[in-house]
Amino acid sequence: MGLRYGPNVRFFLVLLLALAVAPGTWVRDAPVLRSTGHGITFTPIPLPSESVLKANLGAFELAGIWRMDGEHSDFGGFSALIQTDPGKFVAFSDKGFALRFSAPGMDQRDTHLMAITATDTISKATRDAEAATYDPATGRAWIAWEGRNAISRVSPDLQQEAVVRPKALRGWGRNSGPESMVRLTDGRFIVLREGFDEQFKRDRHRAVIFSGDPIDSGEPEGFTFDGPVRFAPTDMAQLPDGRVLILMRRAVWPMPFRFAGRLALADPDAIRPGKVWTAREVAKLSSNLPVDNFEGMAIEPGPGSKVTVWLISDDNDAASQSTLLWKLIVDPAELH
Secondary structure: OOOOOOOHHHHHHHHHHHHOOOOOHHHOOOOOOOOOOOOEEEEEOOOHHHHHHHHHHHHOEEEEEEEEEEOOOOOOEEEEEEEEEEEEEHHHHHHHHEEEEEEOOOOOOOOEEEEOOOOOOOOHHHHHHEEEOOOOOOOEEEEEEEEOOOEEEEEEOOEEEEEOOHHHOOOOOOOOOEEEEEEEOOOEEEEEEEEOOOOOOOEEEEEEEEEOOOOOOOEEEEEEEOOOOOEEEEEEOOOOOOEEEEEEEEEEEEEOOOEEEEEEEOOHOOOOOOOOOEEEEEEEEOOOOOOOOOOEEEEEOOOOOEEEEEEEOOOOOOOOOOEEEEEEEHHHHHHH
């Protein structure tokens, strides 16, 4: 007679088997020594053929791909990206860190990795920064913390000013909460939930819109975001014409992790409380391209009528993944 195991034991054995066959998925091959250095390097990655790019990216031109590596042991895990000045960025990580850096080819002497947290504890739930947005007029930024379903406002030097936990976000879950957030030019804020609303209809996500700064504008109005099926929103940024570009991704194979992504487009003027806001797919970040777990996006004006779209990936602290930086160029008028 074969051995019989209870459900908890069976789960533990399956987990051990998964770790045995894919150890690099979960942790790096060896401990990373802590370093006080904050320097980063950019390693160019060859671009795919023009035919492959055109078939997937449509109107977007892929101008460059780099693998980013950092000296600091807390480098990586980047889940949000904002642009503060031309060629200057801040990436926020799910470890509770912010990385100031410049675009590849620019002077990196100002590169700096610093800790930022919504509270003074060190638990993952309080350090999981998953979305960020920026006001160029004041230099302030807002960060969405997934583990607490909270939003904080930080000063230009990334010092916390205030934190709120809106009631509308409290049921979003600890690992499926606010993953995308954008401050619109008119002062409103949109926040999208990562998790799907329905188990068997995986295209809709809870969403809210604030009339102003989430810290002091009161409770937001709720609506539903409808995007490409089986893809979760991971970041948003507003185009010069007012429309919002939405970065989305999904895992296509869990061991080791492989990912696919989408870029979708929607008009915030179409948002209505309690209604469905639908985004239209405009590019495929398919798994046959050099993609990873893209979770951060920033839009930089120029050149001319075009914009530069920067994407950064979360390496999940896994040996099989890396921090990738993509540079895309597009004319918003070509996104129909």
